Amino acid sequence: MKNLYFLVFLIFAKWGYSQDIAFTASAPEVVELGQQFRLIYTINAQADKFSAPAIDAFSVLAGPSTSQSSNVSIINGKVTQAFELRYTYVVQANKEGEFTIPPAEVTVDKKVYKSNTVKIEVVKGAARQDRSVTSTAGINQAQRTPDQTEISNSDLYIKIFVSKTKVHREQHLIATIKLYSRLTITRLENAKLPAFQGFITEELEVPPLTSLNRERINDQVYLTGVLKKYILYPQKTGEITIDPFEMDVYYQKPNNRRSRSMFDDFFGSVDSEGRKVISNSVTVNVSDLPANKPFNFSGAVGKIKMSASIDNSNVKTNDAVNLKIKISGSGNLKYINPLKIEFPADFDVYDPKISDNIKYSEDGAFGNKTFEYLMIPRHAGEFTIPAFTFSYFDTETDQYKTDKAGPFNIHVAKSEGDTALTVSSAFTKEDLRFLGQDIRFIKQKDINLKKSNQFLFGSKVFYLIYAASILAFIILFLFRKKKMKENANVMLVKNKKANKFARKRLKQAFAYMKQEQRESFYEELVKALWGYLSDKLGIPVANLSQDNARSEMLSKKVDEEYINQMLNIIDRCEYARYAPVTEETKMDTLYNDAIKVISKLQQKLK
Known part of the structure; x- marks a missing residue:
């Protein structure tokens, strides 16, 4: 089996090389003076010859060392091959400045390929010892703490950035929470996120902090990594402040204890220490949308x-x-x-x-x-x-x-069998069962006939039943006519049944509340309130808005207090669907308020 794979590899090797050849160079963008780092050249083909560029600005400590990897897979009869060849140098930065390493060259099948250039910025490293002496001048050695001698706030901090500080209401912005460190981070714990009051948030995926990036800030090199990233939609106008982000950060810290053995001096002695790091807060200025809103504008931005x-x-x-x-x-x-x-x-x-x-x-x-x-x-x-x-x-x-x-x-x-506007006289199965009983068998034997002492016909009871039947028919006819008239007036029917339909939706909302289904509860409660107003005011739900609902209720002499209560409950429900729960947006509070305001409006909107 191994020989088979090797044979497949040999057969398809040249085919793999005939594909697009990529030859790239990579190195850190920012390094400190005196720092050692790797310069790596990678090609996806077997090279015949490699020519390195002149690296005058750096000292080459080792290299080039070569390594290669290959992989052949056969899936459903389709053969794919991956091959990678690396040339690695270990170099050291000797002087400050910005330097460009020219392209390297490699030959594949007598054809020369060039890599990209590499730009590296060398900055002055942080002289911890010198800073310690300067910052602690005049302090007695016995009184120095590890924080005073080694770690400052500039060595480890978290910062919140926003993509925009001035936006319209409902216009999105990006909030990024980023870690900056000049220390070796060992673990992160107990993150406390901002509440983002006044915003609707959507969290973005960020890469895990398995490794940190290098960035130059104020002539210092920091290891940086994005902790969290959010899309924010402001829900109110004015200045909105994003609270600080908090996290416990643990890092390696050399200790100052006196060496007790030769092994401490050789290996060094490192402690792990943690501190609560609190970020900055950020203020966003949110302006309202322009006043000339279309009549059907509902907040889409x-x-x-x-x-x-x-x-x-x-x-x-x-x-x-x-x-x-x-x-x-x-x-x-x-x-x-x-x-x-x-x-x-x-x-x-x-x-x-x-x-x-x-x-x-x-x-x-x-x-x-x-x-x-x-x-x-x-x-x-x-x-x-x-x-x-x-x-x-x-x-x-x-x-x-x-x-x-x-x-x-x-x-x-009109569909076949549609009886919406017709009356059917067809027999039913029940009718057919008794059809044979219409004509009874004629008895041939003698029968005894008895004369009745009293007939119903012509009696007082007969006329009483007759009059009652006529009266019942008239009442039924008038009632039927009234119902038909009401049914023709759809708005009148909806007005009369508005309270019934609202109670039905409130019952469903109550069930959602018992099941702790918040979003379904708020949605059902809003439907109950809007549906009630639609039925009572004779305005289709699709055309109903707070403005025309308010004006219509005012025209019907409804107290403005009740109007404000109804519309306020709707606003609180809408807000509660996307924002943290407050005392005013608790499900039981909103449910009870909705029942009360519908009862009050029922007395006014008749």
């Missing part, structure tokens, strides 16, 4: 587009039709709510199915969010879903923009 389609424009009664609305682009896509759409009154429309495919990066959130409405037409005819619009604030142009979709025309034909 970014570079966004809207499209819509229906899956079938020719259907029969009781067949399903799907309206699909897709919001795509970059911005606060996750927090975009369903659009306001006016559906035909003869359609049963269900709450939209919401799905999203959103990815997060330093450029913000990008992807798409989809709303799918299931519609079922109950009557035949020609129907139209009017054109609707979606408005958003474009952060590139600092302007509001509006996308339009529709109108959508739908032809609904």
Whole structure:
């Protein structure tokens, strides 16, 4: 088996080399004066000859040492080969400045390839001993602590950066929490994240801190690493302060104890020490969006587009039709709510199915969010879903923009067996069972006939039953006519049943509260409140907003106190879905407040 792999390797080796050849050079970007480091040249082919460049600015301590690795895999009959050859130098920085190492050359199959150049900056190293003497001058040796003699705040700190300090409300910014150290870090513990009050947050993935990068800061070389990174969406205007980040950082620290043996002097003596490191706080200035907001603007911010389609424009009664609305682009896509759409009154429309495919990066959130409405037409005819619009604030142009979709025309034909507007006189199985009993068997024997002493017909009881039947028919007819009239007025029906529907949704919200399903609870509670207002005010939910709800309730002489209570509960629910829980946004508090305000409005909106 080994011989087989070796044979495969030999057969495909030349084929592998005929592929794109990559020859690269790598080294640290910043090093300290006197520091030793590796300069590595890597090629993905077997080289015939390697020519190193002149490295005058550095001392070559060792090299070039060569190493190579290869891997051949056969998967489903497909052979792939990976090969890598390395030339490694160990060099030392001898003087400060910025230096460029020229390209190296390598020959493969009589063809010469050149590597990239390497730029290295050499900075002055930190002279710990000298700094200790200077900073502790005049201090008695016995009084010195390890912190006073060796470690300063500039040797180890954490800093919070934001990509922007001035943004609009709902415009994203990136917050980065970064560690800086001139010490050897051993472990990190007990991280305390900022609360990010006033922001909606999405955490970004960062590479694990298995190794740190070198950076030059104020002529000093630091090991740096990103601890956390977040996308922030400000939810209020004004100055918002991001609290400091806290973490316990442990590091190696040479001790100052007197050497007790020759081995201490030879190996050195190192202690591990930790300290709580607290970062800076950051203030972000958040301005409100411009005042000329479109009437249907609901808070979407970014570079966004809207499209819509229906899956079938020719259907029969009781067949399903799907309206699909897709919001795509970059911005606060996750927090975009369903659009306001006016559906035909003869359609049963269900709450939209919401799905999203959103990815997060330093450029913000990008992807798409989809709303799918299931519609079922109950009557035949020609129907139209009017054109609707979606408005958003474009952060590139600092302007509001509006996308339009529709109108959508739908032809609904009457389906077979549709009894919505007809009355069927067909026999049922129950009728057929007794059909043979209409004509009874004629008895041939003599029968005894008896004369009845009293007939019901013509009696007082007969006329009483007759009058009662006529009266019951009239009452039933009037009641039926009234119900038909009410059913024709959909708004009146919804008005009368508003409290019933609201109680039903509140019951479901209560169930979610008992199950500790926070997001479902807040969503159901908001639906109950908006649904109640929609039914009572005669405004479709799709067209309902806080402004027109307020004006409509004021026109119906509803106390402004009750109006503010209702709209405040809705705001608290919306805020609680994406923000930490406070006393005002606890589920039981909001639930009780919702019941109270609906009871008060029920007395006013009759």
